[in-house]
Amino acid sequence: MTTADAGPPPVLSVRQVSKRYGGLTAVDAMSFEVRPGEILGLIGPNGAGKTTMFDLVAGSVAPSSGQILIGKDDVSRESAHRRIGRGLARTFQIPKPFPELSLLENVLLARQGQAGEQLFANFLMPGRVRAQEAAAREKAMELLDFVLLKRLAHEPARVLSGGQRKLLELARVMMAEPAIILLDEPAAGVNASLLEVIIDRIRAINETGVTFLLIEHNIDMVSRLCHRVLVMASGQLLCEGTPDAVSQDPRVIEAYLGGAA
Known part of the structure; x- marks a missing residue:
């Protein structure tokens, strides 16, 4: 199991979590911890299981086995709504505000x-x-x-444009005063100028003590924002480390260029 270095206890823990759909194992015994105040990235090639892992943490789907903890509380079977009440909120890759409001x-x-x-x-x-x-x-x-x-x-x-909808989504999430924010591909569909605004706003929120876990395909954004990165491949944790370290890891290069699912 991946553990944090000595220091404050994790704000979020994933312990040997798996998700199976019939004969398909989308997430296979994943374990990691999110440290208070960090921006943790979750990356991997298409089909690696990132979105399923994100949905498991958010409470959109329940794990087949394993535990998910917010602080010391096991929330593995709690709904997404209950987790919001515990200070965990999420954004979506494609924001869907109420258009006429x-x-x-x-x-x-x-x-x-x-x-x-x-x-x-x-x-x-x-x-x-x-x-x-x-x-x-x-x-x-x-x-x-x-x-x-x-x-x-x-x-x-x-x-609103696509990028502006991402910013509105960030404002909506902050209205709930979360301690942990799950960001689902904040760079997707965003032009370069608005992406800089989003990066700046995420940093500013993080400086207030809010913790982030984000999925992102934009590796430049990940390297600029994240303190630590987890890499998934074939439903499992492949490696973790600083953005520079994981980008040079031969296993990561093979997963992206060698066609790992």
Whole structure:
């Protein structure tokens, strides 16, 4: 099993996790740990099992065997919604905001634990509900400003480009105040100028102490952002290390150029 060096306990642990679909093993006894405050990359050739591993961590699918822990808590059978409540949130490779809602409304929908979500609170505690709604609106506007979309706050999400939708997705995730963010190919479909903005915003969020686990095919982005990289091939952990180290590992070169699935 891959373990972190001596230091703070991991914020996320994957222990001998496998996922089988009939006779196909998509993830085969994967183990790794995510350290607090790091940006950890997960890379590998097409068909390596990265997306399945990501879905297992996010709670979209349940493992066939093994354990997934957030901190010390086993969340292997918990839903994605429950994991959000534990501080783990994710973005998607293809963001799907509500197209007819404004950017502000899309971000507000991600707010957790609002008193106004409970019917009777609106009658019994109207002052508290109004105060929370005002605070949420202010927070949402701050996040839209942070991702450089404040000028479009009241525009419908359908007007956004692909890169802008990635930025909106980042604002929506941050609205839930997560401790860990799973990023699913943040560079996919993004032009060069907006990619620089996304990289800069991820770094800025990470500097506040938020931990990241990201899947990405853009190796340049991985090398610029990630403190450590995991490489998967054929559903298994092939190697791990710094971006420079894994890029020179003969096993990684063989996996990418030798056609490992």
